[in-house]
Amino acid sequence: MVNQFPHYPAVALCQKHLGSAHVESHMLLGSLKRKRQITKHVEYDQVEVDTIKERHDEIAKEMISRGYNHKSDLEDVSPHIKHLPKDILQKKANRGNVIHYLLYVKHCPECRKRFAIYLRRLIELGY
Structure with a gap:
C-alpha cells in the first residue's frame, strides 16, 4: 500500500511509518516512470x-535529524506525471482523513504519542 501520509508532520511519524513513507516515495516515482495510474492512491488521500x-x-530531513542514514535522493517527478489526468494532478489530500487513518485506523501508539508531543509544542509556541 502506498502512503506518504501527506499533511501529517514528518516529525510526528514513528520510525516504522517514517521509513515506509520514504520507501513509498521511491515506489511512487517508479510507478510514474512506468506510466502506471495512481488515481486510487490520490483519491484515498x-x-x-x-x-x-x-x-x-x-521525510529525508527528519530521518537525518533522527540520526538515520539517507543516501537516496528523489529525482524531479514532473517529467513523469504528464500521463495523469488534470484533476488527479491538482487534488489535495484531506488533512483530517490522513490524521484519522494513521492514528485511529492504523492504531499506531508511537505515532499517537509523537503527534501529541507535536501538538503540545505548537500550543506552547502559540500556534
Whole structure:
C-alpha cells in the first residue's frame, strides 16, 4: 500500500511509518516512470502528486535529524506525471482523513504519542 501520509508532520511519524513513507516515495516515482495510474492512491488521500518530491525531502530531513542514514535522493517527478489526468494532478489530500487513518485506523501508539508531543509544542509556541 502506498502512503506518504501527506499533511501529517514528518516529525510526528514513528520510525516504522517514517521509513515506509520514504520507501513509498521511491515506489511512487517508479510507478510514474512506468506510466502506471495512481488515481486510487490520490483519491484515498495517500499521496498528493504535486508534492511527492517535497514530501520525500521533508521525510529525508527528519530521518537525518533522527540520526538515520539517507543516501537516496528523489529525482524531479514532473517529467513523469504528464500521463495523469488534470484533476488527479491538482487534488489535495484531506488533512483530517490522513490524521484519522494513521492514528485511529492504523492504531499506531508511537505515532499517537509523537503527534501529541507535536501538538503540545505548537500550543506552547502559540500556534
